[in-house]
Amino acid sequence: MMTFGTQRRRRLVAWGLLAPVLLLYAIMLVAPLINLLVQSLHAAAPEQAGGGISLAAYARFFGDAFFLTVMARTLRVAAIVAVLCLLFGWPLAYHLSAARGRTRAYLTLVIMVPLLISVVVRSFGWVVILGPHGLVNNTLMVLGLTDEPLRLLFTEGAVIVGAVHMLLPLMVLPISAALDNIDPAVIRAARNLGAGPVRVFARVLLPLSLPGVLAGLTITFGLAASAFVTPAALGGARLKFMSSLIYQYNVIVLDWPFGGALSVILVATTVLILALTTCAFERGPFRAVFRRS
Amino acid sequence: MPDLGVSTVELDHIVKRYNGLIAVDDVTLSIGPGELVTLLGPSGCGKTSTLNLIAGFLLPDSGSIRINGSSVERLPPHRRNTAMVFQGYALFPHLTVARNVAFGLEMRRVPRPEIERRVGEALELVRLAAFGGRYPAQLSGGQQQRVAIARALALRPDVLLMDEPLSNLDAKLREEMRGEIRALQQQLGITTVYVTHDQEEALALSDRVVVMQSGRIEQVGAPREIYRMPCTAFVADFIGGANLVPVRVVSTAGDVAAVIADDRFRFRGRAATPASVGADMLLMVRPEHVHLAAGPAGANSHPATVIGTAFLGGLSFVQLRLGRHVLRARITEGNADAYPVGSEVSVCCPADNCAVLPAPR
Numbered sequence: 001m002m003t004f005g006t007q008r009r010r011r012l013v014a015w016g017l018l019a020p021v022l023l024l025y026a027i028m029l030v031a032p033l034i035n036l037l038v039q040s041l042h043a044a045a046p047e048q049a050g051g052g053i054s055l056a057a058y059a060r061f062f063g064d065a066f067f068l069t070v071m072a073r074t075l076r077v078a079a080i081v082a083v084l085c086l087l088f089g090w091p092l093a094y095h096l097s098a099a100r101g102r103t104r105a106y107l108t109l110v111i112m113v114p115l116l117i118s119v120v121v122r123s124f125g126w127v128v129i130l131g132p133h134g135l136v137n138n139t140l141m142v143l144g145l146t147d148e149p150l151r152l153l154f155t156e157g158a159v160i161v162g163a164v165h166m167l168l169p170l171m172v173l174p175i176s177a178a179l180d181n182i183d184p185a186v187i188r189a190a191r192n193l194g195a196g197p198v199r200v201f202a203r204v205l206l207p208l209s210l211p212g213v214l215a216g217l218t219i220t221f222g223l224a225a226s227a228f229v230t231p232a233a234l235g236g237a238r239l240k241f242m243s244s245l246i247y248q249y250n251v252i253v254l255d256w257p258f259g260g261a262l263s264v265i266l267v268a269t270t271v272l273i274l275a276l277t278t279c280a281f282e283r284g285p286f287r288a289v290f291r292r293s
Numbered sequence: 294m295p296d297l298g299v300s301t302v303e304l305d306h307i308v309k310r311y312n313g314l315i316a317v318d319d320v321t322l323s324i325g326p327g328e329l330v331t332l333l334g335p336s337g338c339g340k341t342s343t344l345n346l347i348a349g350f351l352l353p354d355s356g357s358i359r360i361n362g363s364s365v366e367r368l369p370p371h372r373r374n375t376a377m378v379f380q381g382y383a384l385f386p387h388l389t390v391a392r393n394v395a396f397g398l399e400m401r402r403v404p405r406p407e408i409e410r411r412v413g414e415a416l417e418l419v420r421l422a423a424f425g426g427r428y429p430a431q432l433s434g435g436q437q438q439r440v441a442i443a444r445a446l447a448l449r450p451d452v453l454l455m456d457e458p459l460s461n462l463d464a465k466l467r468e469e470m471r472g473e474i475r476a477l478q479q480q481l482g483i484t485t486v487y488v489t490h491d492q493e494e495a496l497a498l499s500d501r502v503v504v505m506q507s508g509r510i511e512q513v514g515a516p517r518e519i520y521r522m523p524c525t526a527f528v529a530d531f532i533g534g535a536n537l538v539p540v541r542v543v544s545t546a547g548d549v550a551a552v553i554a555d556d557r558f559r560f561r562g563r564a565a566t567p568a569s570v571g572a573d574m575l576l577m578v579r580p581e582h583v584h585l586a587a588g589p590a591g592a593n594s595h596p597a598t599v600i601g602t603a604f605l606g607g608l609s610f611v612q613l614r615l616g617r618h619v620l621r622a623r624i625t626e627g628n629a630d631a632y633p634v635g636s637e638v639s640v641c642c643p644a645d646n647c648a649v650l651p652a653p654r
Contacts, residue, residue, distance in 0.1 A: 183383060185383035186383045188348075188370070188379070188383065189379055189383035189384075191370040192349075192375065192376065192377045193376070193396050193397035194400035195371055195400050199400060203396075204385060288389075288428045291428075
């Protein structure tokens with residue numbers, strides 16, 4: 001018999017087991033975020049004279065077209081990266097969840113490989129490939145398609161390619177998990193009811209994979225918006241992203257209030273966009289898919 | 294719902310192998326308009342493969358499948374006008390009940406007003422008219438089952454295919470749904486192929502039962518016929534349970550054979566297949582046809598010893614030893630006490646209820 005006492009004890013045990021990770025999050029995530037927020041509201045860096053609360057850092061950000069451009073670029077690149085990851089990742093996820101036995105094990109390994117290699121190594125790999133005398137340009141010139149090297153490196157395109165390469169597995173895994181959850185009989189039912197392959201995809205597979213798609217978009221967009229190494233290596237010094245500005249103001253210029261404001265703005269915007277996306281998915285025509293049964 | 298029940302299905306020497314293993318072995322079967330035929334057998338007997346061949350989820354290695362006279366064995370599933378009700382219902386979890394039922398009609402580009410009318414009709418048929426806006430997860434198992442049936446019927450398919458549709462339900466609901474499916478099928482007169490491993494379900498539902506084993510058809514017949522006159526030991530045992538005693542044929546007269554067990558116990562019975570004198574065969578008698586008496590033996594009667602009884606409420610089973618063999622007798626409740634373990638009785642198996650079947654090779 002389930003009594004009140006045992007239920008309360010169970011809850012205590014559950015919280016007890018969660019305590020270490022909650023503590024870790026509090027120390028490593030919540031505290032620094034609060035610290036950043038507080039820091040961004042200081043009128044000047046703490047060790048300088050003249051304290052007090054001020055929104056000057058935010059006014060400076062929103063009053064300067066340069067910063068707004070960087071913000072727009074960061075979000076645009078992150079959005080493009082997330083969408084490309086989805087376009088490349090969905091078919092890959094489909095093949096992964098259709099594969100069986102040994103093929104599946106190898107396929108999983110191949111898909112995971114980008115995650116097993118250092119970001120720095122992977123990013124500089126792309127520098128070598130996209131550079132003025134890199135693989136792509138050399139090939140184009142040998143083929144006579146171009147006379148002089150194209151400018152591939154230090155462009156938004158280069159950052160996007162590098163980021164998609166890095167983040168693709170994080171799109172594939174949640175989608176293939178969602179596809180694995182689909183009852184194969186449902187697919188056969190659709191075919192039996194008259195759906196050809198295209199409509200099985202559009203009407204059944206895609207809607208039922210949406211929880212995975214949402215998870216994948218969230219992870220890839222969030223990571224792409226906050227990526228540091230890839231934009232720095234493939235975007236170069238002149239193509240600024242929010243992450244490079246944050247580094248610059250916090251570590252080089254030592255303008256902590258502004259560095260804090262940049263961080264808060266990036267985090268807040270990313271969270272807002274992801275929250276709206278999640279809402280759109282969960283209230284959309286296929287909301288039933290997101291319900292826990 | 295008009296226009297149903299005019300379709301025929303013919304399977305003509307169908308063979309299907311998986312990785313060299315034979316799943317369906319030369320199956321030939323013809324199903325008439327409006328008929329409900331069950332494919333019955335243990336798992337792995339080829340019944341589900343046969344259904345999937347008709348639906349088009351499998352393609353035969355050889356043989357042909359005709360629906361209304363035209364060959365469909367090379368058509369993909371969505372080009373055949375069959376509708377399947379799946380074991381686990383296979384409803385679309387992301388669509389409402391009404392959209393589930395509408396799915397097949399949308400695929401056929403039926404105009405919207407007609408879709409709505411036919412969805413309404415189909416849900417009415419399964420008494421779920423008020424549930425159109427719900428999602429499958431919000432329904433009970435029996436209701437989901439009815440949605441699956443409505444989804445299939447809304448298409449007005451040539452053939453309704455049912456793959457163990459009741460196996461996920463509890464015993465009471467199963468019996469109720471069984472009656473409902475049969476009533477619906479007869480009301481609509483829709484040609485139906487029904488797969489099950491439950492012999493009771495098959496007997497209760499079908500116009501004809503097809504008993505399958507190892508990919509082959511063992512026997513086809515009306516439920517009574519299959520039960521009363523099984524032609525193989527497998528069918529006799531699978532349908533209803535049977536006493537099977539190895540015997541040798543001593544004489545024949547028409548379709549009646551006299552046989553002997555253990556060189557001692559003589560019986561007479563109908564021979565399902567021509568029996569030749571001296572052949573080793575099996576004597577089959579249903580437990581309810583093994584009669585017990587205290588007095589001495591007459592024709593088809595022999596002395597036996599009670600070795601066990603089992604009380605099952607409305608009826609009891611008595612286990613008897615007859616020479617080297619064990620017989621089961623089914624008797625009505627209350628009488629079991631009259632046969633204590635160890636007591637000597639005489640068993641009588643009327644010749645009309647005894648069948649002489651070929652011994653399995």
